[in-house]
Structures are given as C-alpha cells and as structure tokens.
Amino acid sequence: MNHIPEVIRTIPLDYYLYFSVALFVIGVIGVLTRRNAIVIFMCVELMLNAVNVLLTALSAYRADANGQVFVFFIMAVAAAEVCVGLAIIVMTYRNIRSTDVQILNYLKW
Amino acid sequence: MREIVMPVIDQEMALLCLLVPILPLLGFILNGLGNRKLAKGLVSFIGCGTVLASFLISIYLFFDFLTNDSRSYIVNYYDWISVGTLRIGFSFLIDQLTLFMMLMVTGIGFFIHLYSAGYMSHDENFGKFFAFINLFMFSMLVLVMGSNYVMMFVGWEGVGLCSYLLIGFWNKNTNYNNAAKKAFVMNRIGDLGFLLGIFLIFMTFGSVSYPQVFAEAVRYAGGLDSGVMIAITLLLFVGAMGKSAQLPLFTWLPDAMAGPTPVSALIHAATMVTAGIYMVVRSNVLYVMAPTTLEIIAIVGVATALLAATIGLAQNDIKKVLAYSTVSQLGYMFLALGVMAFSSSLFHVLMHAFFKALLFLGAGSVIHAMSNEQDIRYMGGLRKYLPITFVTFLIGTLAIAGIPPFAGFFSKDELLAHVYEHNKVMWAFGLLAAFMTSFYMFRLLFLTFFGTFRGTVDQKNHLHESPASMTIPLIVLAALSTVGGFIGLPAVFSSEHVLGDYLAPLYDYARLVNAGALEPLHLDHATEYMLMAVSVGVAVLAIIIAYVMYVSKKVVPAPEEERLSPIHNLIYHKYYIDELYNTIIVRPLMWFSSAFHRFVDVLVVDGIVNGFGKLVMQSGRSLRYAQSGAIGFYVLVMVFSIVLILFLNFFIG
Numbered sequence: 001m002n003h004i005p006e007v008i009r010t011i012p013l014d015y016y017l018y019f020s021v022a023l024f025v026i027g028v029i030g031v032l033t034r035r036n037a038i039v040i041f042m043c044v045e046l047m048l049n050a051v052n053v054l055l056t057a058l059s060a061y062r063a064d065a066n067g068q069v070f071v072f073f074i075m076a077v078a079a080a081e082v083c084v085g086l087a088i089i090v091m092t093y094r095n096i097r098s099t100d101v102q103i104l105n106y107l108k109w
Numbered sequence: 110m111r112e113i114v115m116p117v118i119d120q121e122m123a124l125l126c127l128l129v130p131i132l133p134l135l136g137f138i139l140n141g142l143g144n145r146k147l148a149k150g151l152v153s154f155i156g157c158g159t160v161l162a163s164f165l166i167s168i169y170l171f172f173d174f175l176t177n178d179s180r181s182y183i184v185n186y187y188d189w190i191s192v193g194t195l196r197i198g199f200s201f202l203i204d205q206l207t208l209f210m211m212l213m214v215t216g217i218g219f220f221i222h223l224y225s226a227g228y229m230s231h232d233e234n235f236g237k238f239f240a241f242i243n244l245f246m247f248s249m250l251v252l253v254m255g256s257n258y259v260m261m262f263v264g265w266e267g268v269g270l271c272s273y274l275l276i277g278f279w280n281k282n283t284n285y286n287n288a289a290k291k292a293f294v295m296n297r298i299g300d301l302g303f304l305l306g307i308f309l310i311f312m313t314f315g316s317v318s319y320p321q322v323f324a325e326a327v328r329y330a331g332g333l334d335s336g337v338m339i340a341i342t343l344l345l346f347v348g349a350m351g352k353s354a355q356l357p358l359f360t361w362l363p364d365a366m367a368g369p370t371p372v373s374a375l376i377h378a379a380t381m382v383t384a385g386i387y388m389v390v391r392s393n394v395l396y397v398m399a400p401t402t403l404e405i406i407a408i409v410g411v412a413t414a415l416l417a418a419t420i421g422l423a424q425n426d427i428k429k430v431l432a433y434s435t436v437s438q439l440g441y442m443f444l445a446l447g448v449m450a451f452s453s454s455l456f457h458v459l460m461h462a463f464f465k466a467l468l469f470l471g472a473g474s475v476i477h478a479m480s481n482e483q484d485i486r487y488m489g490g491l492r493k494y495l496p497i498t499f500v501t502f503l504i505g506t507l508a509i510a511g512i513p514p515f516a517g518f519f520s521k522d523e524l525l526a527h528v529y530e531h532n533k534v535m536w537a538f539g540l541l542a543a544f545m546t547s548f549y550m551f552r553l554l555f556l557t558f559f560g561t562f563r564g565t566v567d568q569k570n571h572l573h574e575s576p577a578s579m580t581i582p583l584i585v586l587a588a589l590s591t592v593g594g595f596i597g598l599p600a601v602f603s604s605e606h607v608l609g610d611y612l613a614p615l616y617d618y619a620r621l622v623n624a625g626a627l628e629p630l631h632l633d634h635a636t637e638y639m640l641m642a643v644s645v646g647v648a649v650l651a652i653i654i655a656y657v658m659y660v661s662k663k664v665v666p667a668p669e670e671e672r673l674s675p676i677h678n679l680i681y682h683k684y685y686i687d688e689l690y691n692t693i694i695v696r697p698l699m700w701f702s703s704a705f706h707r708f709v710d711v712l713v714v715d716g717i718v719n720g721f722g723k724l725v726m727q728s729g730r731s732l733r734y735a736q737s738g739a740i741g742f743y744v745l746v747m748v749f750s751i752v753l754i755l756f757l758n759f760f761i762g
Binding site for chain 2: 101106
C-alpha cells in the first residue's frame with residue numbers, strides 16, 4: 001500500500017483549495033440562511049471540516065506533519081463542542097418546543 | 110596649608126564617628142515605635158542616654174583630635190550617589206568646626222533632654238516628643254558632620270522637618286499647626302535658595318565635597334567679587350536667612366514658640382537656627398571671595414538685630430520676648446560674619462547657646478510653675494517662689510545684656526570690636542541694639558520676678574519650684590554662661606584667644622585668597638578699653654532705666670484693650686510685618702489658587718476627564734440598539750467584517 005501523503009499528492013493542490021473553499025462557503029451560507037439550530041450546527045461542522053481538508057492537503061504537500069496533528073486537535077475540540085451544543089439545543093427545545101433561532105432573541109438591550 | 114585628607118583612619122575611629130549621629134537615630138526609632146507602650150522612665154532613659162553617649166563620644170573625638178596635632182580627616186563610609194562626574198560619599202569631615210558644633214549640639218542637647226524629662230512628664234505623648242527631639246539631634250549632627258554640601262542639605266531638611274513636627278507637637282490646636290506650617294513654608298523658601306546654591310557650586314567647581322570645592326575655589330580664575338561667587342554665596346545666604354530667621358524671612362521664629370519650651374530652647378535658640386552661621390563659616394573661602402555678599406550679610410544682620418530688638422521692647426509674652434531676642438542675637442552673628450569675624454561669630458553662637466538655652470529653660474520653669482500662663486502682665490514677684498529659676502535667669506539676663514564677666518560680654522564685645530574696625534555706623538546700630546537688648550531683657554526679668562504677684566489666686570497657690578531634672582540643667586547652663594566667656598578673652602587681658610587659636614586653621618584657604626581679610630584686630634588697647642566701657646555703660650544704663658520704670662515706678666504693660674501711642678502700637682504689632690506679608694503674598698496667592706481651582710481645575714481638567722466619561726456613556730446609549738438579540742444578524746455582521754478584513758489585508762495592506 002502506498003504512503004498516505006503520496007496518495008494525497010496524486011490530486012493537485014488547487015483542487016483541494018477549491019473544494020475546501022466551496023465547502024466552507026456552503027457552511028457560511030448555511031449558517032446565515034437557515035433558522036433551525038441543528039442545521040446551523042451541521043453547517044458549522046462543515047466549515048470545520050473544510051479547514052481540516054485544507055490542513056491535511058497542505059500538510060501532505062509540504063511534508064510537514066504538524067498540519068495533521070492540528071487536525072486531530074480540531075476534531076477533538078469539535079467533538080466536545082458538539083456535546084455542549086447539542087445539550088443546549090435539547091434544553092432549548094424542552095423550554096420553547098422549537099429549535100428556531102429567530103425566536104431566541106431575548107438577550108438584547 | 111592644612112592636610113585635608115588623612116587616609117589612614119582606623120576602624121574604631123570610623124565607628125565612633127558614625128555612632129555619634131546613629132545613637133540618637135536609634136533613640137528615635139525605639140521611642141517612636143514604643144510611643145505609648147514604653148514606660149516614661151524608660152523613654153527618658155533612652156532619649157537622654159543616647160544623646161549623653163553621643164556627647165561623651167564627641168568629647169573623646171575632640172581630645173583625640175587635639176592629641177593628633179589637630180589634623181582634620183574625612184571618614185568615608187560608602188559612595189552614596191554616583192552619577193556621571195558627580196560623586197557624593199556618605200562621609201563625615203572631622204575638623205575644628207565640626208567638633209565645635211558637635212560638642213555644642215550634643216552637650217546642650219543633653220541638658221535640654223534632661224530638662225524635657227521633667228518638663229514634659231505630664232504629656233501623654235511623652236514618647237513621641239523624645240522620638241522627635243532625638244530625630245532632631247540626628248539631623249543636626251548629620252548637618253554639621255557631613256563632608257559635602259549634599260549631606261549638609263540632608264541634615265538641613267531634617268532639622269526643618271523636626272522643627273515643623275515639634276512646633277506643631279500639640280497638634281490639636283489649630284494655631285499651633287498654622288505656626289508649624291508657617292515655619293515649614295518659610296524655611297522652604299530659604300531651602301530653594303540653598304539648593305540652587307549647591308547646584309551652582311557643582312556647576313562651577315565640579316564637586317560638592319568641601320575640600321575639593323575649597324581647593325577649586327582658591328584656584329578659581331574669576332578673582333574676588335566675580336559674578337558666580339556672588340551668586341553662589343547669595344543663594345547660600347538665602348538658605349541661611351530662612352533657617353536662621355533673618356530679614357525678610359524671620360517671622361516664623363516668633364510663631365515657632367508654639368512648640369514646647371524645651372524645643373524653643375534647643376531648636377529655635379541654641380542649635381538649629383545657628384545652622385546658617387555654621388554654613389557661612391564652613392564656606393568661608395567662598396564668602397571671603399565675595400566681599401559684596403559679605404557687605405549684604407552685614408547689612409541684613411544689623412537690620413535684623415535692630416528691628417527684632419525694637420519689637421522685643423513691647424512684647425508681653427515671655428517666650429515671644431526671648432524669640433525676638435534670639436532673632437536679634439542671630440542678627441549680631443550675621444553682622445560678625447559680614448565683617449569676616451568668623452571666629453567671633455562662632456564664639457557668640459556658643460555663648461548665645463548657653464545663655465539663650467538657659468533663658469528659655471528658665472522661662473519654661475516659670476511657665477510650668479504658672480500653669481501654662483505666658484503673659485508677663487500676670488506674673489511678678491516670682492523670685493520668692495522660684496529661687497533657683499530666678500538666680501539662673503538673672504545670670505542668663507546679665508549674660509545676654511553683656512555685663513562682665515558673664516559669657517555674653519566677651520563674645521558681644523569681641524564681635525562689636527570687629528564691627529567697629531569695619532564700619533563705625535554699623536557699630537553704632539549694633540550698640541543701639543545692645544542697649545535695647547539689655548532693656549527688654551531686664552524689663553522681662555523685673556516684670557516676672559520682682560514686684561507683687563498679678564495672677565489669679567489659683568495660680569498663686571500652685572506656684573512651686575521645678576523638680577531637680579529641670580533645675581540641674583538650669584544650674585549647669587548658668588555656670589557655663591558665667592565662665593564660658595573665658596575661652597575667648599579679649600586681647601587686652603590675655604595674649605591667647607583659646608577659641609580663636611583653635612579655630613584659626615579653618616581659614617587657611619581663605620587666607621590664600623584674601624590674605625588681608627582675616628587679620629586679627631588692629632585696635633590699640635585704649636580703643637579696646639573704650640569700646641568695652643561704652644558697651645558696658647550702655648547695658649548698665651538700660652538696666653537702670655528698666656529698674657526705674659518697672660521696679661521703682663511699678664509700671665505694668667497696658668492690657669490688650671487699652672489704646673497705645675502710634676509708635677508703641679506699631680512696635681507692639683511687630684511693624685505689621687505679618688499683616689504685610691499676608692496682604693502682598695499670602696492673599697494674592699490664595700486668590701490665584703482659588704482662581705486656578707475654579708477655572709483651570711474645575712473647568713479644564715475636570716471638564717476633559719468628565720467629558721470623556723460622558724462621551725462614552727452617550728455613545729454606549731445609542732450603540733446598544735445594535736445588540737438586537739437576533740443571532741443571524743450577529744453572524745452576518747461577523748462574516749462581512751471578516752471578509753472586509755481579509756479584503757483589506759490582501760488587496761490593500
């Protein structure tokens with residue numbers, strides 16, 4: 001079996017860039033346009049993973065393992081964040097029987 | 110030329126020199142920390158004991174100095190300040206003048222400490238008093254022992270601080286606090302001059318250490334009466350004016366009588382106020398090079414002597430009379446400095462320290478017996494009740510009046526003889542001041558101790574002679590005031606002038622600069638006898654007039670309400686100098702202060718500070734509506750902002 005970085009390098013770097021930018025923009029647009037908290041949450045994950053793809057690709061192309069190590073950190077933190085975030089969403093749903101973020105506008109001036 | 114630096118000083122001597130000022134400092138720390146916790150007996154033991162130890166060490170150093178051919182030496186402890194070319198060592202200069210002042214300060218200081226142990230025994234802040242007065246001893250010793258102008262300045266400020274603390278010792282009385290503040294502020298004016306003088310010395314000679322400055326001064330190219338020399342000496346003299354209460358900065362000293370009487374005796378009569386004279390004698394080289402300054406000093410001195418003496422004629426407060434007498438005697442000393450009779454001036458400093466401390470302590474004894482009454486109109490006939498105080502006070506009065514063979518006669522006569530040789534008009538004024546001195550002192554004596562008692566019955570029943578701790582210093586000082594003058598016999602009686610010969614090496618440098626200036630008196634014996642006869646005659650005449658007025662005719666000074674003749678009124682109100690200063694300096698200053706407060710401080714400074722606060726509040730109030738609570742909006746703003754930042758970063762930055 002080939003070494004993984006070599007496999008990654010079989011696709012040109014530009015492709016990775018375009019792909020992750022596309023993924024990231026989809027995530028941003030999702031966060032901006034959707035009203036369901038869970039969907040927004042998924043879009044956030046999309047953005048995180050766009051960054052992960054980019055990090056992995058650049059790490060392979062530059063032969064520097066730091067990028068991949070960083071990806072693991074991001075995944076660990078994202079997992080923790082999902083835990084807390086989903087718990088909050090569950091609590092919100094229990095209180096207002098909805099996950100629509102438009103209703104949650106009590107915290108203001 | 111005398112040897113200035115004696116490099117080999119053994120460790121023990123260095124330690125002994127250091128102990129002299131350190132012991133009182135130790136007393137200050139112990140008494141200050143244990144103010145109300147230590148027993149009064151222990152406090153007075155620490156207070157008096159440390160000063161006595163300093164006195165004994167000073168005596169030892171003195172005899173050691175004499176047995177070592179009077180070689181002056183510098184004890185350097187460490188480099189205190191070292192910036193650029195400026196090197197200031199923490200070091201002491203031990204020479205004739207230092208030892209003279211050390212003996213005077215610690216000796217008289219010890220007796221006054223002893224006296225205070227009795228006088229202050231009823232005060233709740235007994236420990237505080239001894240702490241302050243010990244701190245004063247420390248500062249004064251640093252002042253006279255330091256080997257450079259900066260050390261002198263440190264001591265100079267230290268004694269000023271202690272003077273302030275002790276004038277306002279009874280700080281529950283607002284008037285006393287005001288007197289303390291007045292003394293402090295007036296001294297600051299003088300200190301500014303002194304400080305500028307030190308700066309100018311450093312600029313001109315590149316050093317502030319006495320030996321180097323004097324050696325440089327001798328080599329100084331400007332010659333006699335150069336502008337720089339006059340500036341330096343005048344600035345230093347401004348410092349002396351403040352500290353030694355000369356015109357026009359003398360009004361604080363009479364007010365300083367608010368402090369406890371031992372303080373008046375020690376600080377405001379015997380030691381601190383003579384710091385100015387010490388400073389001028391120490392810098393004699395510089396002053397000899399500036400004859401113009403000396404002339405100004407002589408004029409200021411004689412004017413102060415006369416003015417203060419006239420005010421003394423009409424005062425009714427026993428301590429105020431003595432205070433004006435002190436100002437007047439200090440004027441004499443400066444007059445002597447002005448005519449380059451440096452040793453005579455120091456002679457008078459020492460004699461004055463004896464008899465003025467004696468008089469103040471005597472006055473303290475009277476005040477103690479009179480239950481804090483200080484007005485001589487309510488005294489009288491006290492000689493029966495206070496015999497020891499009376500006899501010693503009489504000796505002090507005779508000494509200050511200049512009756513032979515008491516101390517004041519010799520010093521004042523020598524001083525006036527020098528003035529006579531220099532300028533006959535000044536001599537005449539000096540003689541007039543001597544006449545008035547004799548008159549007001551005997552007026553004080555007669556009103557206090559003769560006639561019948563004029564106080565209340567309560568006071569009369571309370572009259573008592575003071576305890577032994579107060580009378581012993583009186584007796585010792587009276588003895589010194591009687592025989593002290595023999596250390597400086599005039600030329601007609603003896604070819605040897607003990608004090609003059611001892612102090613002579615101090616002027617070695619000055620002689621190099623201006624050889625003719627420091628010659629001994631050239632008067633023939635007939636003139637000298639004549640001068641003595643005239644001054645004694647004048648003093649006796651004043652005594653007779655005072656006797657006729659206050660004993661035979663039983664005149665008592667008019668009570669407060671009675672209208673006085675215009676001249677009497679003018680003198681009684683001290684020429685309205687305080688009022689004058691209030692009008693031309695204090696009031697405009699207050700007016701300026703309140704104007705600055707109202708316009709600069711309240712409007713401009715506060716306006717800017719509060720303006721910023723208001724701006725922030727206002728903008729916060731309008732910007733808070735941006736916080737709508739809609740998360741989508743926040744995220745949108747965030748995304749646009751990030752895009753904007755990236756855009757700026759890539760395409761512009």
